[in-house]
Amino acid sequence: MADQVTDPYKSRAGYVEATDWAIPYWASYLDENRIGSHEMFSHVNCSYLSTPGRPPTLAALKKHAQSLVHLISTIAPSQGPGEIGNANSGDADAKKFVQDEAFDWLNNLEEVYISDDPNHHRPLNSLVNLAKSNSDTTGLDIFCPLCKIETKKSVKQEDAEAKAWSKNYEEQSQEMPFKRHWNLLRHANDCLEILDHEFSSTGGLLSILPTEHEVEAEQLDIAKNTLIGQWLLFTQQLVSRMHDLEIAYSNCLEVLNGEAIIPMQHMSVQGPDGRSGREVVFPQDRWILANAGDDVMTYIHQLLDKKQISEDASIQNYRQEGTTGNTLWDYAGDFERGIISVDLSTRFYRIKASASDRGPIFVLPAFGDRPGTKATRVMENRPTVVSVVDPELPLTQGPAHLAKQRDAHEEEIRALAAEKTESDQHIAELEGELKTYKGKAEYEHARMQSVLTTLTGGQQKAAEDFAALRKELMESQQREREKEQQKQDVERQLNDLLSNNYSQNKAAGVIPRDIEGHVAEKALKALLDAVKKTQGENVRLSNTVHNLQNQARENAQLKKTINSLQDEAKKKAIASV
Incomplete structure (x- = not known):
């Protein structure tokens, strides 16, 4: 308690x-x-x-x-x-x-x-x-x-x-009894899991850091001064470095995989005289075939065979037509002599060195085409950090769940069927009303046509008189509107003249009007009297203001005289002392 x-x-x-x-x-x-x-x-x-x-x-x-x-x-x-x-x-x-x-x-x-x-x-x-x-x-x-x-x-x-x-x-x-190391780590882990889920579409936690773009550069500098920013930046750099190292390691394996074809590589790099380089195989000291085993040899031969088959078919047609000579053929019916070529992407490697100490170049033929180097190509093109969809638990598909799901579908089907029935009834009612309105419209149209066709001479004259009277009425209404506009103009001018509201009873601002709210013609004299009265009040007010101004000037002059007398009295007092 x-x-x-x-x-x-x-x-x-x-x-x-x-x-x-x-x-x-x-x-x-x-x-x-x-x-x-x-x-x-x-x-x-x-x-x-x-x-x-x-x-x-x-x-x-x-x-x-x-x-x-x-x-x-x-x-x-x-x-x-x-x-x-x-x-x-x-x-x-x-x-x-x-x-x-x-x-x-x-x-x-x-x-x-x-x-x-x-x-x-x-x-x-x-x-x-x-x-x-x-x-x-x-x-x-x-x-x-x-x-x-x-x-x-x-x-x-x-x-x-x-x-x-x-x-x-x-x-x-x-003050904070729950601040324990385990609880702090658990809380931090929960926060990081929430952030990773929120940024899962862009790569998770590693995508939180701002980029080096000019718009986000300032935010990146601020993030580098925080613990989480330094941590994520270090992780990004470490992942990027590991990605590069994995690619370099994979390339090294590709270079050293299999048997490198170096026919003269194990021999002396000098010629027979011991001073000059070997003239015939000297280029092989600079260009070294690597990972060029039976697999790549077989793969290239397969490509060349396909190319040769397609060309042989064309050449055979040319030979049948007699557009080729017999010099290119070794035997009758044999293949044509010549060269078959295919274009393949080749990768070149070199051990890192300075410009003055460049080593030999390793050549990997058909690097971008043969299946043996597919894993390295995929690794180079695939980013290390990949965004994945947030996992969800699968729905339970037991008998009870399936029965419940089936009942829900049936209920939805019944609701849709009832809604369709109601819509059909409403459409039928609207179609009936439309049919009724069409019948009434057709009846009225037929009646008007019969009336127009049965007009007599007297009715025709009455119609003409009615049209003349209607025209005269419209002209009279136009004249009435013009008079009304003139009255409004006069009233606006009077309002401009009678805008003085200095009177206590506001008599000067009240305009006599008739029952309809317009200025009455009989009230013009009263309006003129009110104008004169207002002018008189303005004259009296002006005189009063003039008198007050004169009195203020006299008071100022009197105050000035009093101040001068006070100054003289002070001077006399000082002189007497």
Whole structure:
């Protein structure tokens, strides 16, 4: 309970007041069985006794007590054994537990345990529960490690000593008790997982860093001054370096794979005289075939065979037509002599060296075409960091789920069928109304046609008279509108003249009007009188302003004279002194 608040159930039997660590406890067992001292139950409440819908068992209470005893034994050391309840055993030689050690509270089980040791009243911050809540659907919820918790004041402060201990307790309590290394790492991991999921479409965490583009260059400099920015930048550079090294290593394997065809490479690099280079095989010292084994030889021969087959078919047609000579043919019916060529991409390697110390060049024929080097080509074209789709758990396809899914589809089909039926009925109603309106329109059109065709001579003359009267009416309305426009112009001019509102009763601004709201012709005289009255008021007001200005000038002159007299009086006073 809070300070200065009286607990109304404090005196009830079986009621245990709240402590600094537990809510009040009220059980029928304590109310019905008056066993032992009631004060011995003052600290009995815990979550084992206060979980709704889960009454405790004797085994659970013993396990809980055993766990607490074991926890206490790991915190406070004990020098030796003792007899439980030795204070009430009546044996003077009974072995006691040492005071202020782990199990000194077992000496007397009939009195509330009290200790004057300051270490017993220190807050054990490492025992704070990091778990905030638990749910069968969302799982465990852990406190944020950066969450600040204000230490609650004690609900019981009986004496000065207890107040002193409470003050020390509040001073020694940690403001952020959940800031543990494991909890910080867990919290950081959760944050990084969220960021990685949010940026999964662009490459995950490694794509968070700004680029070196001129728009983001400033942000990149700021990111380099943060721990996560330096970490990600180092990882990016390391991944890029490893990617380059893997490609270089793969290329080295391609160069050294198989048997390099170097016919004269193991011989002396000098000629027979020991001074000049070998004239015939000297180029082979500069160009070295690498990874040119039977596989690439077979692959190139296959390509050449295909090319030769296609060309032989064309040449055979030319020979049948007599457009080729017989000199190119070795034997009758044999193939034509000549050269077959194919274009293949070749890669050249050289060991890194300076411009003055260039070594031989290794040649890999058909690097971009043969299957043996496919893995290296794929590695070079594939980025190291690849964006992947966020994984999802597969849907359960059990019988119950399939039945539920089938029922949902059937319900949706029934709803669509009902909606279609309602739409068809509405369309039918609209078509009926449209048909009715068409019939009425046709009937009216036929009636008007019959009326027009049955006009007599008198009716024709009446129609002409009606047209003349209608024309005269329109001309009269036009003249009336012109007069109305003239009245509005006169009224606008009068409003411009009568804009003076200095009168208290605003008589000068009121224009007499008729019932329709227009300026009446009979009221023009009254309007002119109002104009004259307003002009008179303006003249009087102008005279008043002129008089006030003259009076202000006289007051200014008088003030100036007074100031000069005061200055002369001051000078005389100074001269007399």
